[in-house]
Amino acid sequence: MILVVLDHDGTKLRKGSLEALTRARQLAQALGERVAGVLLAEERAPLEEARGYVETLYVAELGPYTAEKWAAGILEAAREGVKAILAPSSRQSRAYLGRVAYALKAGLLEDTLESWAEGGQVYATRYAYLNRVTQKVKSAPPVVLTVKPNTTPLAEPLGQMGEVVTMNVPPVATVEVLERVQEERKGVSLTEANVVVTGGRGMGSAEAFKQVEELAALLGGAVGATRAVVDAGWRPYGEQVGQTGKTVQPSLYIALGVSGAVQHLAGMNKSKYIVAVNKDPEAPIFKHADYGIVGDVHQVLPALIEAVKKLKD
Amino acid sequence: MKFIAVIRQVPDGESRLRIGGNRVDLSSATLILDQMDEYGVEEALRLKEKHGGEAIAVGFGPERAEEAIRTALAMGMDRGIHVVYEGYADPVTVAEALAPVLKEEAPTLVLTGGQQADWDSQALGAALAEALGVPVVPWTTALELEGETAKAKHDLDEGAEWVRVKLPAVFTTQQGLNEPRYPTLPGIMKAKKKEIKKVAFQGKGRVEILEETIQEKARLQRILDGKDPVAAAEELVRLLHEEAKVI
Ligand SMILES: Cc1cc2nc3c(=O)[nH]c(=O)nc-3n(C[C@H](O)[C@H](O)[C@H](O)COP(=O)(O)OP(=O)(O)OC[C@H]3O[C@@H](n4cnc5c(N)ncnc54)[C@H](O)[C@@H]3O)c2cc1C
Numbered sequence: 001m002i003l004v005v006l007d008h009d010g011t012k013l014r015k016g017s018l019e020a021l022t023r024a025r026q027l028a029q030a031l032g033e034r035v036a037g038v039l040l041a042e043e044r045a046p047l048e049e050a051r052g053y054v055e056t057l058y059v060a061e062l063g064p065y066t067a068e069k070w071a072a073g074i075l076e077a078a079r080e081g082v083k084a085i086l087a088p089s090s091r092q093s094r095a096y097l098g099r100v101a102y103a104l105k106a107g108l109l110e111d112t113l114e115s116w117a118e119g120g121q122v123y124a125t126r127y128a129y130l131n132r133v134t135q136k137v138k139s140a141p142p143v144v145l146t147v148k149p150n151t152t153p154l155a156e157p158l159g160q161m162g163e164v165v166t167m168n169v170p171p172v173a174t175v176e177v178l179e180r181v182q183e184e185r186k187g188v189s190l191t192e193a194n195v196v197v198t199g200g201r202g203m204g205s206a207e208a209f210k211q212v213e214e215l216a217a218l219l220g221g222a223v224g225a226t227r228a229v230v231d232a233g234w235r236p237y238g239e240q241v242g243q244t245g246k247t248v249q250p251s252l253y254i255a256l257g258v259s260g261a262v263q264h265l266a267g268m269n270k271s272k273y274i275v276a277v278n279k280d281p282e283a284p285i286f287k288h289a290d291y292g293i294v295g296d297v298h299q300v301l302p303a304l305i306e307a308v309k310k311l312k313d
Numbered sequence: 314m315k316f317i318a319v320i321r322q323v324p325d326g327e328s329r330l331r332i333g334g335n336r337v338d339l340s341s342a343t344l345i346l347d348q349m350d351e352y353g354v355e356e357a358l359r360l361k362e363k364h365g366g367e368a369i370a371v372g373f374g375p376e377r378a379e380e381a382i383r384t385a386l387a388m389g390m391d392r393g394i395h396v397v398y399e400g401y402a403d404p405v406t407v408a409e410a411l412a413p414v415l416k417e418e419a420p421t422l423v424l425t426g427g428q429q430a431d432w433d434s435q436a437l438g439a440a441l442a443e444a445l446g447v448p449v450v451p452w453t454t455a456l457e458l459e460g461e462t463a464k465a466k467h468d469l470d471e472g473a474e475w476v477r478v479k480l481p482a483v484f485t486t487q488q489g490l491n492e493p494r495y496p497t498l499p500g501i502m503k504a505k506k507k508e509i510k511k512v513a514f515q516g517k518g519r520v521e522i523l524e525e526t527i528q529e530k531a532r533l534q535r536i537l538d539g540k541d542p543v544a545a546a547e548e549l550v551r552l553l554h555e556e557a558k559v560i
Contacts, residue, residue: 065469066448066476067439067442067448067449067451068448068449071443090470091435091451091452091468091469091470092469092470094435094436094439094451095438095439095449095451096439097436097439098404098435098436098437098438098439098440098442098443098449099439099440099442099443099449100443101404101405101436101440102405102408102409102439102440102443102444103443105405105519106405106519107403107405107519107520108403108404108405108434108436108440108519108520109520110433110434110435110436111433123523126433127433127528128337128431128432128433128525129324129330129337129430129431129433130326130430130433131433132330132527132528132529133330133337133525133526133527133528134525134526134528135522135523135524135525136522136523136524136525137520137521137522137523138520138521138523139403139519139520139521140519174447174448174478174479174482175448175450175476175477175478176476176477176478177474177475177476178464178474178475178476178477179474179475180469180472180473180474180475181472181473181474181475182471182472183471183472183473195559195560219560227488231488237468237489238471238472243428243430244349244427244428244487244488251559252553252557252559252560262326262327263326263348266326269529269530270530272559273553273557273559274532275549275553277539281536286534286536287532287534288532289532289533289534289536290532290533290534290535290557291533291535291536291537291549291552291553291557292534292535292536292537293536293537293538293539293542293545293546293549294536294537294538294539295538295539295540295542295545296539296542299539299542300539300542300545300546302542303542303543303545303546303547304546304549304550306543306546307543307546307547307549307550308550308560310547310550311550311554311560
C-alpha cells in the first residue's frame, strides 16, 4: 500500500495533497501497489472529494491537530503494511511524519523535488545546505516522503469512489491546545505567488511598506519581508522569507533594501528572476540578482511604481 | 532538573561549498555550531538559570563535531556527550543513536534546532520525540515551565498556538525564542576543562546520498546605476517586460 496523508482546509483538499497523490500513483505503479488515503478530519473534512482520489480512504475524527494525534492516526492506517507514506511538505507534516518514520523505522525523504522507484528502491532529489545543493538520495521501502510544493502536477480524480474505512484511533492526550492564533491572509498567498516584492531593513520604516504593497499589487504579487523587518515589528512573521520563514519560488522576486544574507537567500534563491535595489553596490544580493539598480530605494521605488503603471496603460 | 540541547556541527552558511567526487567536500569549509541549535543551547541555559539543575549539550557527528560541543560548553553548558559517527545519517538514524543516551540521562526536557543548516532536515525533533515516547512541540517561540508541564507557543503553517504539554517533551527551536549569547573568554577557558563523554554508534543509516551538485543558478547581473532613478526604473521595467518577459 502507498498511503497519502490528505490535508485540507475545511472545505477542500489542499493543492499539496493533490501533488502528493500524483507522486503516490507513480510510486504505486512502479512498486505494484495500491494507493490509499488517510483523512484525519478536523471537522468539515472533504470526505467525498477525498474518496474520489483513492481506492481506500481511512478516516478518523481526531479533533484539533497535534503531531501526536496525527502520527497515531497515520500509523493506524498503515497497520496492514505500507511501502511508502506521502504528504505535502509543511511544518506540521514534518512534525508528525518524523514520528511516523521513526515508528516504522522508515527512510525519511524530506522536501523532495522528484521521486521514483527502480529495482524496488525509492529514489528522490531534494535540496540541502540552505537550498544551495541538490542531493540525489535513495532508500529501501518503507519510506516516508514529503513533497515540496509546486513541484508536481495535480492528480485527477479516479472517476470512482474509494471504499471508506472508519478507524478507531486510541486517544493520545499529551499536548493540550490552549489557544490558536490564526494568521490573517489577504491577497495572493506568498508561497503560491508568481511575483514577490520583498522589503528589507533598507526600507527604513513600516510606513514605507505601503509602497511595497502598491508595487506588489500592481504586479499581482505578494509582499515578503526579511527577518530584520519582522524583528523590527514592521511586518508580520507570516511574510518572512528565508530559512526560518517561507520558501518562495516565483517567476519574479524583487528585493528592495535587502542585503542578501544566506538565511534570506535560502528562501528565495530558486526564483526564476531576481531583481535587487540597494544603495550599496557591494551588497551581496547583487551577486544573486539578474537585474538591479544601485540607488536609494526611496527614490527608485516610486519611480518603479510609475514605470509599471506606464507600461500597463 | 536537567535540560538537554541536542546540537550538530554544520558549515557556516557564508562559506563556499565545493564538490569533491560527487559529494559536497567540507574539508576547507568553516564549521560552526548550527545557528538553529544555538537557540536550544541558550534556552537550556536560561531554564537552568531560572530553575536550577544541569544543562547538557549532546552532539551527534564526526570527531570534528567536538568543536561545536566545545562552543556550547563555552556558552555555559555544564558538560557534553558526543555520539561519534562518521558520514551521513538520516534523522531517524540520528534519533536511534541518541535515544539510549537521552534515556539514560532522563532529562526534564530536550531542545534541538528546527532545521539543520546542512541537510535542511526538520525532522530530528519529531523523530527524537518518538524514540523517547514523549510529545514534540516544533518551532517553539516561547517556553515556560509549570511544574510537571510546560506551556509553549509555537508556529503552525498558518498562525501559531499556545499548548500545554506534559514533561518530558522535545521542543524544536527557532528565531524569536531567545537571543543566543556569545561565548566569553572565561567561558572558553572553562570549556576546555569540561567533560565530554564519547559514545560510539555502530548503526547504519537508511537513506543514502548518491550524488550532490551545487545548484547556484548563473544570474545575469545586469546592474543599473540609479543616479537618475526615473531612467533606471524605466529601463528595468523595459528589461523585465521585453527581455525576461516576467511582467
Ligand atoms: C538561524 C538564523 C535564521 C535566519 N532566518 C532568516 C530568514 O528566514 N529570513 C531572513 O530574511 N533572515 C534570516 N536571518 C537573518 C539574516 O542573517 C539577516 O540578518 C537578515 O536577512 C537581514 O535583513 P535585511 O537584509 O533586511 O537587513 P540588513 O542586513 O540590515 O540589510 C539592509 C540592506 O539595505 C540597504 N539599504 C539601507 N538603506 C537603503 C536605502 N535607502 N536604499 C537602498 N538600500 C538601502 C543596505 O545597504 C543593506 O544592504 C536568520 C539568521 C539566523 C542566524
